[in-house]
Amino acid sequence: MKFKVNADLKYKINSESSIILSIHALKTEQKIISEQLLISPETDFKELLSTAEANRLVSLALKPTENLSISYEATVENAFIIKEIEAFSDVNIAKLPGDVLTYLNPSRYCQSDKLYRLANNMFGYKKDDFEKVQALTYWIYLNVEYLSGSTNSETSAYDTVTEQAGVCRDFAHLGIALCRALTIPARYFTGYAYQLVPQDFHACFEAYINGQWLLFDATRLIPLNGMVKIAIGRDAADAAVANIFGDVSFISSVVTCGLLDNDFEPFYQHHENRMAISYS
Incomplete structure (x- = not known):
């Protein structure tokens, strides 16, 4: 089955901080057809794999800002x-x-x-x-x-x-x-x-x-x-959506998962x- 998933997260960054995100679809038996990560304002980040479970992590180094927006979108064919x-x-x-x-x-x-x-x-x-x-x-x-x-x-x-x-x-x-x-x-x-x-x-x-x-x-x-x-x-x-280090205020999250096939x-x-x- 193919699904389109999306996560939009917003934070207020009150001081220099870090966030470790886990919102990417796993690259296991499921197939990632396309994906995109957008961060505004532009922010230094790096992608990591957790050593034990191979979860996909994104590490963000953040400077103070009123509104940090993170948007992840992917089309995934799940496997079961x-x-x-x-x-x-x-x-x-x-x-x-x-x-x-x-x-x-x-x-x-x-x-x-x-x-x-x-x-x-x-x-x-x-x-x-x-x-x-x-x-x-x-x-x-x-x-x-x-x-x-x-x-x-x-x-x-x-x-x-x-x-x-x-x-x-x-x-x-x-x-x-x-x-x-x-x-x-x-x-x-x-x-x-x-x-x-x-x-x-x-x-x-x-x-x-x-x-x-x-x-x-x-x-x-x-x-x-x-x-x-x-x-x-x-x-x-081990599987938190966001691990926050520093003075960060959560504002909102919007998550969606839509079906792209007709025979579900x-x-x-x-x-x-x-x-x-x-x-x-």
Whole structure:
């Protein structure tokens, strides 16, 4: 599927500062047909790759200005596979690839070590890892209210399971933490999302199941095959849209994701079957 994505960000720069942006579509299996980054006023910047996840970053060195405008636009053909997951025996942890092992550990926003008992009491009896992740994703959907403005940049998975309210970032963090508490590797996934209302960046999570990364979204706000991947990481700290260093005031953001094809058939994961989607 081809999508046109756009992000327009505006900031007030009050003193010499730096911003590290992560708004570019990933160059993974998805194909970037065209893209353009415009910055006004003209500003020195450089493109970087994060060493661990190969997320595409833009580093900006900024001087004081009333209105810094950043506009990214791209046409992207996303890449996904929808498949039926057969029953299987869970993979021995000792046989996991080295680059997957880091996604078993607790992280800043995903304190899986604090949720071990909860996760295993509620989902540990399921017959394989896929059923466990399906069950915990559905449980989050049923028990955590999607409530804009209910959380902040310090809210963790432990807070979310206690307060039972949050936004997409919080739903993703809780899903990741519960997976890791069940010894299932899981990572944060952020992207542009088709049919998200209102339009914005969207976060969900991937779980490493039977040798593959599968996408899950406990918010159920979007079709899972309508994502354009931006970044992955241990949690939102690794995949933030903007990391700001200095005296910078956020003004506004406008994000869009439009479909360029006519034969789109939305895929929503259902907790009662074994259909799943992979972007890796």
